[in-house]
Amino acid sequence: MGRLSSGDRPTVKDVAAVAGVSATTVSRVLAGNYPVAATTRGRVMRAVEQLDYVANAQARALVGGGPRTVAFIIRDLVGPLFAYIGQGVEQQTTAEGRLCLVCTHNGDPNRELELIELMREQQAEAVVLVGGGIRSAANLERMTQLAKALDRTGSRLVLCGRPPIGPDVPSTVVEYDNEGGAFAATNHLISLGHRQIAIIGVGEPEHTTTKARFAGYTRAHKAHGLNVAKQRVLPGVYDRESGYQHTKGLLDRGVPFTAIFAITDVVASGVLFALHEAGLRVPEDVSVIGYDDIPLAADLTPGLSTVHLPHEELGRTAIRLALHRDQYALDQHVVLGTHLVIRGSTGPAPQQQK
Amino acid sequence: MGRLSSGDRPTVKDVAAVAGVSATTVSRVLAGNYPVAATTRGRVMRAVEQLDYVANAQARALVGGGPRTVAFIIRDLVGPLFAYIGQGVEQQTTAEGRLCLVCTHNGDPNRELELIELMREQQAEAVVLVGGGIRSAANLERMTQLAKALDRTGSRLVLCGRPPIGPDVPSTVVEYDNEGGAFAATNHLISLGHRQIAIIGVGEPEHTTTKARFAGYTRAHKAHGLNVAKQRVLPGVYDRESGYQHTKGLLDRGVPFTAIFAITDVVASGVLFALHEAGLRVPEDVSVIGYDDIPLAADLTPGLSTVHLPHEELGRTAIRLALHRDQYALDQHVVLGTHLVIRGSTGPAPQQQK
DNA sequence: TCAGCTCCAGGTAACGTTTTCCACCTGGCG
């Protein structure tokens, strides 16, 4: 038992010494891939329990065994989208017998690049990047370089909810049909008779997600022969405050509108609050539609109509495609469909304009 | 460049060969902890870039260098509490120069034990367990054993939002003052004149969190000389549906009450929905208070009064204490304070009983 | 009785780093 009080971890050698066998035999008993006499196995197992021995994963990895790891790099953990994408990634990663490493970059693109490098050192089998963002030319170039470096060593760069980097960049891309969802949402409002539909949250037109959603909004208008009025296209970022302020701005300036398309559900929650404060009824006076279908959406009053995104499926799909590139060689860029969820916040346009 | 097209990762030896130096020198250039002539360093750096070399973290870890890792084990990623605790854990872990490994056990205590074992193999410097749960005697015993095994190897078991396992179990414990928060919440309602306060969600009395919150509810009654009426103590689990169903049950059975203490905010959202459906006004007819202060709470209509839990701080504190046991030797069990957040869902008790 | 086979166990090398020790070279100084 003397060994037990030592500060170091017991090694295979220690177990071997206690059991009176060689290190090789201990390894074989634990792996179970080689015939070992029952009595010997017994002694080894007893020694293992006595010492509370567990193998050193790093040493095992060095020689080729042990579980591989998948790295998950995201802006932060508190966004409502993360939880579900993360859930999908973690579940699939575990199901595939891999371990899941998580890092956040707080929106700093350079930190993101650093993390990819770090994960390359960690021998990550796949490096998953989540969420859109603004990509500079330099950033894209470095990203391309890293993607190629990963590819060369049998690893994989995975983009979740972010468009491909370039045509010849080896990577797995799984994104939402943001444009299509925005088209459907806008189309839904137009079908209800709305003609003056404001959109809130296009403050960063270079943001890939923003761009796609705004494009869907525009295309729906075009499809119905309607024009997009600049006064109803409002900037703002992806937060509640932004939705609140810009809705108040619309009201203060007296811009006519019967519906609001919020770029995300979180923005929509701010919109609803501002409308409520102004004494406007939803959906009788103003219809509101969001985007993302976060859990909050169902709990708002009224329930928020929105575009459902298959978050969990996104995470799972990404991992599945990345780890089985041989089977899914042709599907390394998939666009997941979205669908409308109609709750109580959208209704027919009011007859007489507000 | 021939080396570049190979499937293997370049090693320090490959770099050395390209640069025309020894492996030792390459290592020294990269570590920067030994004088190397400028010209030599230049050649090495060029070779590194040419080969896109990154060190193998596993090999490095084996010999003592490289970043350590912290394991984060939780039920699942989609609960609203996780995001913030996880954020705290990840931030502090990164700030301390460690990597963060995440696993979920979906509520299965045995899976949780397996994961601890797995993380022990991974040489995790700390293994963080999040959230309460039902602990059987066998589970506690095994947990004790694992805590000791971790301790023996210089690692640490960390319990977040979960009471200590036992008196002599080496572990770091950071929990919320659940009893105190529940006392404050109930006290708040009593101060507003409520005398018939239902509590919803005590379906699993062995659940440590449930037990503590119920204890606070009971103590507040006692402190004011009030009795707890069994008909107003309702079971139910921690979900929205549970809050909804049990509120309907109360109404259907005609049990008198002027306030409801929901065991979590999520349960409270179901309560609010049921009350709204029944045509009751909050807080004019019924006051509602929740627990946890999840982001949703502020967005409900009316805003939900609740008990704020410092989630992010919990995560950060846990990691800090665990990694600096030498400095915080006496503080390996801390109870973080909570505070009431009064929003619109609580008000004076109605004069005449419903 | 002995070759040959099966069953089981051990020795050794290898994985990719870092680190410790040692050797070389170049100057400067006595």
Next chain:
DNA sequence: CGCCAGGTGGAAAACGTTACCTGGAGCTGA
């Protein structure tokens, strides 16, 4: 002119594990 110090670089061991190869014991059949 020889010697020592300081500045550089390399060889080898070590980390803990597994895989490959070798070898001994016991049994079987000729």
